[in-house]
Amino acid sequence: MNTKAMLLCVLAAVAVVHAAPGRVLLGNRSVFPSEYERVGAAYPGEQVNFMLLLKQRNVEAFQQRAMEISTPGSKLYRQFMTREEVLDMVAPAADEQDKVLTWLAQNGVAKNKVLNLGDAVQVQTTVEVASELFNANLHAFRHRETGRRFIVIMGQFSVPEGLVIEAVDGITGFVPNVRLSAKKATNANMIVPQTVQQSYGVPTSMAPVAGNNGLGMWEYEGQSFSPSDLASYAQSFNVKIPALSSDHIIGNNQPSSAGTEAELDVQVGFATGQGVTPWFWLFDQQDWLLSSSIQFFNAKDVPATVSISYGWNAADQCQQGIGGNDCQKYHLDSEQFVGRVNTEFSKIAARGVSMFCASGDSGANGRTDEGCSETHLNPSFPASSPWITAVGATQLTDTTPLTKNVPPACSSGQISCVSGGTEQAVSYNQAHFASGGGFSIYSARPSYQSDAVAAYLKQTSKLPPSGYYNATNRGFPDIAAFGSAIAITVQGRIEGVGGTSASSPIVAGVASLLNDAAIQKDGKPLGFLNPLLYKAAAECTGCFTDITVGDNKCTEQGCGIFGNCKGFECATGWDPVTGLGSPKYEALLNYVQNQL
Numbered sequence: 001m002n003t004k005a006m007l008l009c010v011l012a013a014v015a016v017v018h019a020a021p022g023r024v025l026l027g028n029r030s031v032f033p034s035e036y037e038r039v040g041a042a043y044p045g046e047q048v049n050f051m052l053l054l055k056q057r058n059v060e061a062f063q064q065r066a067m068e069i070s071t072p073g074s075k076l077y078r079q080f081m082t083r084e085e086v087l088d089m090v091a092p093a094a095d096e097q098d099k100v101l102t103w104l105a106q107n108g109v110a111k112n113k114v115l116n117l118g119d120a121v122q123v124q125t126t127v128e129v130a131s132e133l134f135n136a137n138l139h140a141f142r143h144r145e146t147g148r149r150f151i152v153i154m155g156q157f158s159v160p161e162g163l164v165i166e167a168v169d170g171i172t173g174f175v176p177n178v179r180l181s182a183k184k185a186t187n188a189n190m191i192v193p194q195t196v197q198q199s200y201g202v203p204t205s206m207a208p209v210a211g212n213n214g215l216g217m218w219e220y221e222g223q224s225f226s227p228s229d230l231a232s233y234a235q236s237f238n239v240k241i242p243a244l245s246s247d248h249i250i251g252n253n254q255p256s257s258a259g260t261e262a263e264l265d266v267q268v269g270f271a272t273g274q275g276v277t278p279w280f281w282l283f284d285q286q287d288w289l290l291s292s293s294i295q296f297f298n299a300k301d302v303p304a305t306v307s308i309s310y311g312w313n314a315a316d317q318c319q320q321g322i323g324g325n326d327c328q329k330y331h332l333d334s335e336q337f338v339g340r341v342n343t344e345f346s347k348i349a350a351r352g353v354s355m356f357c358a359s360g361d362s363g364a365n366g367r368t369d370e371g372c373s374e375t376h377l378n379p380s381f382p383a384s385s386p387w388i389t390a391v392g393a394t395q396l397t398d399t400t401p402l403t404k405n406v407p408p409a410c411s412s413g414q415i416s417c418v419s420g421g422t423e424q425a426v427s428y429n430q431a432h433f434a435s436g437g438g439f440s441i442y443s444a445r446p447s448y449q450s451d452a453v454a455a456y457l458k459q460t461s462k463l464p465p466s467g468y469y470n471a472t473n474r475g476f477p478d479i480a481a482f483g484s485a486i487a488i489t490v491q492g493r494i495e496g497v498g499g500t501s502a503s504s505p506i507v508a509g510v511a512s513l514l515n516d517a518a519i520q521k522d523g524k525p526l527g528f529l530n531p532l533l534y535k536a537a538a539e540c541t542g543c544f545t546d547i548t549v550g551d552n553k554c555t556e557q558g559c560g561i562f563g564n565c566k567g568f569e570c571a572t573g574w575d576p577v578t579g580l581g582s583p584k585y586e587a588l589l590n591y592v593q594n595q596l
Contacts, residue, residue, distance in 0.1 A: 020135060023158040026168060030155070032141065033174050039140040042151045044128035048138070050170030051291060052100060052121040056090045059343055065089075066350040066387075070528040071448065072535055072595050078524050080352035083298065087118035090347070096164045097121075103163060107133050117298045127151065130171060134158060138171065146222065148285055150174065169291045190415045190487040190496055191396065193239045193271040194405050196506060199420045200481075201585040203513065204405060206240045206275035213519050214248070214303030215512040216279030217265040217505060218292065220310055225266045225280060226258035226491075233489035236414075238407040239271045244278050250299075251282030260490055264497055265309055265505045267488045272509025276516060279303040289382055290337065293344035297351065304515045304525040307508035308357040308388075309501030311380040311436075338381055338442050345387035349528035354515060356508040358500035359383040359390045359477040360436020363552040364464070364567035364576070370557040372565035377438050377468050383476050384440035389511075389529050390476040391504040392435040392578045393483025394547055396421035414494055415487055423482075425550025425570050425577045431484035431498050434554040437568060437576040440474040448531040449475060451538065452574035459573075464566040478530055480547060480578035481506040510583050514592050521596055532595065537573075537580045540591045544581035552577045 032038065042048075068076040091097070100121055104114055108129045115122040127138050136157035141150045153172050159165045197204050219225075227243060234241040262282075270278045279302075283292040296302060348355060359380060362370055366378030383390040399421035402410055410417035426435050445453060453475045457463075483503040485496055515525040526532060536543045553559060553567030568576040 020158065022161055023135060024161055025156060025158045026134075026165070027153075027172060028156045029153060029172070032152070032154070035144055036141040036150070036174060037144055039142050039149070042127040042138040042140045044126065046127045046151065047124065048127055048130050048151050048171050049122070049124050050130065050168055050172075051294065052123065052165050053167040053169060053290075053294075054092050054097070054100065054119045054121065055164040055166050056119050056343065057092060058089050062086070062089050062350075063343070063346045066346040066528075067446075067531070070349055071531040078352070078527060080524065080527060081350040083351065086297075086347050086350050090343075091118035092164045100163055100165060103160065104133070109133075117294070120294050120298075134168065141174070150286065170286060173286065188416050188485075189396070189399050189418050190485050191482045192402070192407060192410060192417045192487050193237050193268075194402055194407060195418055195420065196272055196482065198404065199423070200510065200583055201587075202272055202510060203274065203585075212304075213512065213516045213525070214277040214279050214305070215269060215273045215508060216281050216303035216306045217262070217269060218296075218306055218308045218310070219251075219262050219265070219280070219282045220287065220292075221259075222254070222257075222282075222285060223259035223262035224254040224257055224282065225262040226255045228255070229258060229263055229489045229492065230266055230270070232492055233267045234271070236407060236409040236489060236494065237271065237487070238405070240274055241270045242275070242278060244280055248277065248279045250280065251284070253280060253282055258490075260497065261309060261501060263490050264486070264488050264502055265307060268486060268502055269307055269505030269509045272506050273305070273512035276305075276509075276512040277303070281306070289341045290344065293341060293348060297344060297347050302351070302353060304352065304519070305354045305508050305512040306356065307505040308355070308382065309499075309504055311358060311360055311383050335442050338385070341382065342385050342387050342443065345382070345385055349387055352525045352527040354508075354511050354526060354529045355388045356504045356511065357383045357385075357388045357390055358436075358504040359392045361393075361433040361499050361501075362555040363434030363436065363565065364438045365555050365565055366436070367556065370555040372555065372560035375465075375468065377464060377566065379438045379440055379476070380436045383436060384438075384443065384474055386440070386443045386446040386474045386530075387528065389478045389507070389533070390579070391500060391507045392437055392477035392480040393426040393431070393498070393500045393503045394423045394480050394578060394582060395426045395430050395484035396482070397424055398422045409487065409494055415496070417487070423545055423547055423582060425480070425547055425552065426484050426498070427550060428554035428559060433499065433556045434552045434567070435477070435480070435483070435500055435577055437477050437552050437579075438475070439469045439471055439576065440476070441470060443474040445472055445474050446530070448534045449478075449574070452534055452580070455573050456571055456575050460569065460571050462569050464568070468566055475574070475576050477576070477579040478533060479507055479544070479580050480582050507583060510585055510588075513585065514588060517589055517593060518596060521593065526592065532592070533580060536588060536591050540587055542587040543584055543591055545584060546572060546581045547578035548572055550577060
C-alpha cells in the first residue's frame, strides 16, 4: 500500500445547512485535500460529466438470486442474467426514471447528452447548467503533482423533492489515493512465469481459447501500462501475450507515463492466463469503487475475469480526503457506501464475471494504523466484500533453482530464478509487508464460507483479543498466491517487486483459464467463484496447497514497538492470512469440469 493521508484545507464554512424549500440536500462540502489547489470559479461554459445515482429496488431479493446463480448445486447455478434482466429487478420504476429525465431536459440538458442506465443516469452539460441543476457553486482545482484540472462542487448541492436521486458522482468529490503499490525487491531468487507454471500447474503455452473469454485489470489513479514493456516482458520470459486491441483498452492509457502497479498487473496476470483475451480498464481520475463498478456493469462487453489491486480501510471509506470524496458526493456513511458497492458487485456477479482483489499489504492492522496503536483491526475494502474473491500473498523459502524451460532473462544471468520451494505467508523480514486479512466490520459471514471459518476459529486459540474484530462476519482472504520477489519489466528493465497486488492478477490469470474451460464446454463462464472455491476445498484435497506457516501481524512499517502488532496466524485449512491456500490448476480444472 502506498496511500498517504491527505491534510485538509478548509474553505469558508457554509452557514446554512438545510436545502432550500422544495429541495433535498445531497451533500455539503467545505474542505478539500491538500494535494489540490483551488484555482477559482469554474468557467460557465466549461463541459462537465457526472452521474446521477438512483434509488434501487428489491436489493435483498436480487442478491439472494445472484448468490444462487453463483452456487454449485443450485437450480439457478450459472443461469446468468443480462444487464436488462438485472435492471428490471433493481432499477426504479420507469415513471420514476422519466421524472429525472424530464427534470434534466427542462433545465437545459440536451437529450443526446443524457444516457439512462436504469439505476443511474450519465449526463454531460456545462458548468452553468450543472450549477442550476444542483443549486450549487462549481470550482476549478488543480492537482499539485500532476497538474490535472478538476471541477468540483463546493458548499451545498441539492435536487428537487420527488426525484429518486440518491447521489451525484463526477463533480462532487476528489480522487482517493488507494493503490496497493508494488514493493521493490532484490533480483535474487526471483519468481517468474515458469515458477507459477511449475508450482501451480498452470499450462506452459497458449491453449485453444474461447473467443468470448477475457481477463481484465482495473486501474485507478492514472496507472497506465506500456505495450512495449509488455512485449519486452513476454520476450524476456518466453510467454505469449497477445497485444491488446484498441477496443480492449478502456480509458485514457498513457504508455509514456506507465506506472509500476499497472505494469505488474498486466504482465503477471496475462502471463499466467496465456492466450486469454487481455483487457485493460483505466477509470477516470475522479472514479472510485462505486462509479467504476456502475460503469463496468453497464458496458456491453466485459471480460469474464477481472483483478483489482486497490483498497482502503473499510471503516474509512468515508474518511475525508480518502474515501470521503465518494461518500460525501453520495451522501453516505462508510457502511452505506460499502453496502451500495456490494450491491454493484453482486450485479456484476449476476452477469457471470469472476472478480478478484488484493487483500492489502499492511497485515490485519491495515495502513491506517501502521504503528498498531489502536484497539481494533482494520479490514480492507473491497477485499472484505462478500462478493469478491480476496487474494493474500505468499513467499518461497528453501528455494530450488529454475532448470526447466528457463527463459532468456534467467539463462542470461540478468536475474536468478527459482522453480519452487516451501510456500509460506509473506513475512516482513523477507517481503517487507504482511498480507491483509481478517474479518469485515460490516458484512455478515456468507454461507459459502461458514464451515471453513468455523473450523479455523475452533482449532486455534492464537487469536487477537476478541474486541479487535468480529468473528461472525465475512472472513478474508479467500485464496493466496506468490507476492514476493516477482520479476517484471519497467521502462525496458527487469525489476523485482512484491505485494498482494501481484498475487491477485496471478490468481485471476488461473481463474481465466478455468473460465475458458467452462466456456469451451457449454458456452458459459463460472461467474463469482467463492461458493465454488469453498466447495472445492471441502471436497478436493488436491485443489489447493494449504499454507500453514506465517501470520499477518506486521504492517509495511514493521511489527510495532516491541512487536505489539496484533493479527492472525496460518493454520490447517482456511485462515485469515492465506485463505484456502494457493491454487493447484490441474486439480481445480478436473473438479470444475465435474461440476458442469
